[in-house]
Amino acid sequence: SSxxxxxxxxxxxxxxxxxxxxxxxxxxxxxxxxSSKPGPWxxxxxxxxxxxxxxxxxxxxxxxxxxxxxGAAGAQDPPTxxxxxxxxxxxxxxGHYCTHRPDVCKKRVARKMLSQLDDKSLWHxxxxxxxxGLLRVGASGFEVIKPAAQASAAVAPVxxxxxxxxxxxxxVSRVAAPTGFAPAAPPDECKDDRAEWSFASSERDSSPAPPxxxxxxxxxxxxxxxxxPTNESRxxxxxxxxxxxxxxxxxxxQKAVHEWIDDLGYCNLYDFLLWFPAKKxxxxxxxxxxxxxxxxxxxxxxxxxxxxxKRFDNSEGENGKKQLNxxxxxxQGFAENYVRFHHLCDDNCPTVCQxxxxxxxxDKLPQQTLxxxxxxxxxxxxLPGTLESGFTTLVIRNLPHSVDNQDVAMQWLDGAGFQxxxxxxxxxxxxxxxxxQDAPGGPPQGLGYAFVNMRDPIHAxxxxxxxNGTPLAVGxxxxxxxxxxxxxxxxxxxxxxxxxxxxxxxxxxxxxxxGTRSPMQFQ
Numbered sequence: 001s002s003x004x005x006x007x008x009x010x011x012x013x014x015x016x017x018x019x020x021x022x023x024x025x026x027x028x029x030x031x032x033x034x035s036s037k038p039g040p041w042x043x044x045x046x047x048x049x050x051x052x053x054x055x056x057x058x059x060x061x062x063x064x065x066x067x068x069x070x071g072a073a074g075a076q077d078p079p080t081x082x083x084x085x086x087x088x089x090x091x092x093x094x095g096h097y098c099t100h101r102p103d104v105c106k107k108r109v110a111r112k113m114l115s116q117l118d119d120k121s122l123w124h125x126x127x128x129x130x131x132x133g134l135l136r137v138g139a140s141g142f143e144v145i146k147p148a149a150q151a152s153a154a155v156a157p158v159x160x161x162x163x164x165x166x167x168x169x170x171x172v173s174r175v176a177a178p179t180g181f182a183p184a185a186p187p188d189e190c191k192d193d194r195a196e197w198s199f200a201s202s203e204r205d206s207s208p209a210p211p212x213x214x215x216x217x218x219x220x221x222x223x224x225x226x227x228x229p230t231n232e233s234r235x236x237x238x239x240x241x242x243x244x245x246x247x248x249x250x251x252x253x254q255k256a257v258h259e260w261i262d263d264l265g266y267c268n269l270y271d272f273l274l275w276f277p278a279k280k281x282x283x284x285x286x287x288x289x290x291x292x293x294x295x296x297x298x299x300x301x302x303x304x305x306x307x308x309x310k311r312f313d314n315s316e317g318e319n320g321k322k323q324l325n326x327x328x329x330x331x332q333g334f335a336e337n338y339v340r341f342h343h344l345c346d347d348n349c350p351t352v353c354q355x356x357x358x359x360x361x362x363d364k365l366p367q368q369t370l371x372x373x374x375x376x377x378x379x380x381x382x383l384p385g386t387l388e389s390g391f392t393t394l395v396i397r398n399l400p401h402s403v404d405n406q407d408v409a410m411q412w413l414d415g416a417g418f419q420x421x422x423x424x425x426x427x428x429x430x431x432x433x434x435x436x437q438d439a440p441g442g443p444p445q446g447l448g449y450a451f452v453n454m455r456d457p458i459h460a461x462x463x464x465x466x467x468n469g470t471p472l473a474v475g476x477x478x479x480x481x482x483x484x485x486x487x488x489x490x491x492x493x494x495x496x497x498x499x500x501x502x503x504x505x506x507x508x509x510x511x512x513x514x515g516t517r518s519p520m521q522f523q
Contacts, residue, residue, distance in 0.1 A: 398480050
């Protein structure tokens with residue numbers, strides 16, 4: 001062999017013992033230098049560590065596991081040359097995957113193998129090393145853990161096979177994260193607290209589990225309790241007077257709620273009551289709700305204790321299975337509710353919600369509260385289309401299940417005295433849930449509704465005044481007729497024109513001036 005230029009023979013590393021596996025440099029058929037495309041996975045070590053149970057890892061990951069594992073445990077090897085003091089040791093230049101000391105040569109082999117791995121193999125390697133306790137994975141990069149090195153000891157210990165050792169005082173060497181992740185933090189910012197490091201899979205559910213409970217983020221709760229907003233919860237100390245009643249039957253209206261509460265024995269014990277129909281954005285629920293303010297806090301507390309989670313005996317359909325949810329309202333007191341809902345008393349407001357305010361409580365309101373209520377009424381946003389502006393297109397909501405198609409809906413409107421007074425009609429059925437097993441179709445959920453455009457604003461105002469707030473039959477939900485956001489025949493045809501291309505929902509239009517049509521024009 002040739003001599004070095006310095007005149008001294010190069011230092012040779014002693015051959016490994018029989019119990020220590022040999023490592024060979026990985027071979028790649030394509031170099032990653034000068035090309036952004038990663039090369040094929042390198043061939044792994046000849047004697048990797050024991051394979052864990054579960055999925056088989058790739059050849060590159062097995063080889064890297066053996067190399068890094070041997071590098072982590074190789075700190076026990078005896079030094080082969082002069083060891084530089086700890087204060088004079090320099091970190092690896094930028095671009096290297098890890099910082100290594102000259103006396104740990106196996107780290108160099110691991111660095112070469114890691115430099116040829118792509119991101120997928122590198123994450124698989126990190127998962128394998130974390131199982132063995134040789135690696136920590138965090139948001140700022142990887143940390144290879146090795147036992148406290150005794151490289152400067154005069155007497156070398158007996159070589160042992162590389163095993164996963166639980167360190168008492170770990171010496172951490174940082175490894176950069178793969179491409180696209182946050183860079184590794186400087187060594188002086190690293191903390192030696194293992195509790196702060198967690199693998200990416202454990203970050204998907206960071207919420208702690210209750211004692212003896214489920215650790216999933218979503219848990220099944222009681223229906224009435226889950227629907228109650230958290231910002232309305234208050235202690236039951238008798239200080240509240242206003243309640244919100246949810247899951248009322250679809251046949252209820254303002255008058256029915258009055259009679260129901262009076263029959264329960266609370267007549268003249270409340271001074272404010274306001275009923276709302278089911279929300280128009282929910283087609284799977286027909287439950288209405290109401291606000292009520294009691295004169296005394298003790299009556300409100302007694303009503304909530306006696307009727308919370310109760311069921312209606314005469315309820316039908318979906319609401320017969322729901323429990324009455326009595327919760328504490330966010331807005332408390334008669335004066336606050338008067339200011340908030342006084343604008344609904346305006347005759348020009350196209351709504352079926354007409355609040356009840358006791359006259360004796362209104363007489364006790366200060367002048368400042370009355371001025372605030374009137375100011376809010378004048379500045380309250382109005383629905384598109386009022387009696388003054390002259391609307392023509394209406395939305396008829398809460399059609400009962402007996403009106404199950406467009407022909408029946410149009411025949412009902414004609415029978416109500418509006419035949420020939422409209423030129424556009426579109427019926428939308430209620431949404432249906434998924435059918436049960438071996439069933440032709442699921443039961444209808446929610447209520448149907450329709451869009452109708454009257455020929456002139458006079459007929460539209462007459463339709464609202466005649467049908468709004470009335471049921472089709474005894475026990476049916478009350479109708480809610482309000483102006484539509486889309487106004488006019490041309491805009492309705494343009495807005496719903498895509499339904500003519502196909503499907504079971506097709507709008508009916510009539511362009512004749514006299515309003516006559518033949519039975520064949522029903523869709």
